[in-house]
Amino acid sequence: EDKVVQSPLSLVVHEGDTVTLNCSYEVTNFRSLLWYKQEKKAPTFLFMLTSSGIEKKSGRLSSILDKKELSSILNITATQTGDSAIYLCAVKTSYDKVIFGPGTSLSVIP
Amino acid sequence: DTGVSQDPRHKITKRGQNVTFRCDPISEHNRLYWYRQTLGQGPEFLTYFQNEAQLEKSRLLSDRFSAERPKGSFSTLEIQRTEQGDSAMYLCASSSIGGGANYEQYFGPGTRLTVT
Numbered sequence: 001e002d003k004v005v006q007s008p009l010s011l012v013v014h015e016g017d018t019v020t021l022n023c024s025y026e027v028t029n030f031r032s033l034l035w036y037k038q039e040k041k042a043p044t045f046l047f048m049l050t051s052s053g054i055e056k057k058s059g060r061l062s063s064i065l066d067k068k069e070l071s072s073i074l075n076i077t078a079t080q081t082g083d084s085a086i087y088l089c090a091v092k093t094s095y096d097k098v099i100f101g102p103g104t105s106l107s108v109i110p
Numbered sequence: 111d112t113g114v115s116q117d118p119r120h121k122i123t124k125r126g127q128n129v130t131f132r133c134d135p136i137s138e139h140n141r142l143y144w145y146r147q148t149l150g151q152g153p154e155f156l157t158y159f160q161n162e163a164q165l166e167k168s169r170l171l172s173d174r175f176s177a178e179r180p181k182g183s184f185s186t187l188e189i190q191r192t193e194q195g196d197s198a199m200y201l202c203a204s205s206s207i208g209g210g211a212n213y214e215q216y217f218g219p220g221t222r223l224t225v226t
Contacts, residue, residue, distance in 0.1 A: 004152075034214070042201060042217035043153070088152050095165055096141060096205070098215060100152035 002027040004101035006089050012107045017079050021104045023089030024071040031096075033065050033072050036088040038103070043088055046074075079108045112136060114218035116202050122224045123192055130188045131221045135204030142185050143215065144177055145201040153201055159185060160207070192225045199223075 007022045023033070032050045036043035047056045049065035049072060056063050060083075063074045076083055086103040093099065115134045123129050135142050140161050145153035156175065157167045161182035174192075179185040189196055199222050203215040 006152075042219055044217075045214045048214060086152075090152075096207070097155065097158065097166060098143065099155060100145070102150075103152045105150075 002091070002093060002097075002099045004089055004091050004099050006087075006101040006104050008104060009102060010105040010107075012109065013079055015079060015081060015108055015110050017108075018075065018077045019079060019106065021074040021076075021087050021089075021106070022071065023073070023101055024069075025089075025091045025099075025101075026070065027091050027093050027099060029094035030067070030070075031092045031094065034090040034092060034098070035063055035072075035074050036090065038086040038088055039084075046087075076106075079106075081108050081110060084108045114202055114204050114216050116200075116218040116221050118221055119219060120222050120224075122226060125192060125194060125225055127192055128188065128190045129192055129223065130186055131200055131202075131223075132184060132186050133202030133204075133218060134184045135202070136216055137183075139204035139206045139216075140182065141205045141207060142179055143203040143205075144185070144187050145203065147199045147201055147220075148197075156187070156200075189223075192223075194225045197223055197225045 004025045035046040047063045052067040060077045065072045086105050088103045089101040117132045143158040144156040147153045157177050159179040174190045177187045199220045201220045202218040205215045
């Protein structure tokens with residue numbers, strides 16, 4: 001059965017810290033890996049990764065995919081309280097089915 | 111607003127009652143997805159459609175759940191004989207079939223179901 005695992009499940013850091021969130025997957029017919037941010041509402045899209053070793057960046061957030069290790073990381077540098085959210089990793093398989101991981105709950109304290 | 115909309119936003123029902131939720135996707139999107147999300151968990155895949163065709167239904171979904179997308183536009187998700195374990199946020203998302211893997215899903219605001 002297709003599976004997406006994230007670690008840690010929760011994390012508390014101080015403003016200014018750098019965090020690394022992990023995602024690993026076991027799926028058949030991998031097509032792409034997605035990262036979402038979820039605050040107290042529906043998930044919002046961050047990144048889509050399809051190729052190994054190519055870093056995607058958006059401001060203080062960056063992500064990279066390792067298809068050999070079946071994993072991805074999401075880095076957030078110089079964290080701010082507004083980064084507090086659940087970060088969801090998802091994998092798109094054949095026929096565009098999307099499987100989500102359990103999420104990492106990040107709390108950034110002043 | 112041309113985003114994904116869901117109705118109702120909140121539903122409180124008594125155990126054993128039937129409920130129906132509606133999702134209106136972004137108009138040009140031909141893929142529509144339903145997910146269920148409980149507190150502390152990521153969205154759990156329920157089913158998805160390409161136009162009016164239901165492509166896959168989760169094996170975790172009991173036969174009390176049914177979804178339709180009769181004209182390839184809006185979709186409904188019905189839960190019959192609701193149980194307390196059905197209490198969750200039901201999320202709808204839509205996307206278009208892009209070239210290769212490069213598209214994103216747009217989520218609606220969700221319908222929060224509480225079964226008492």
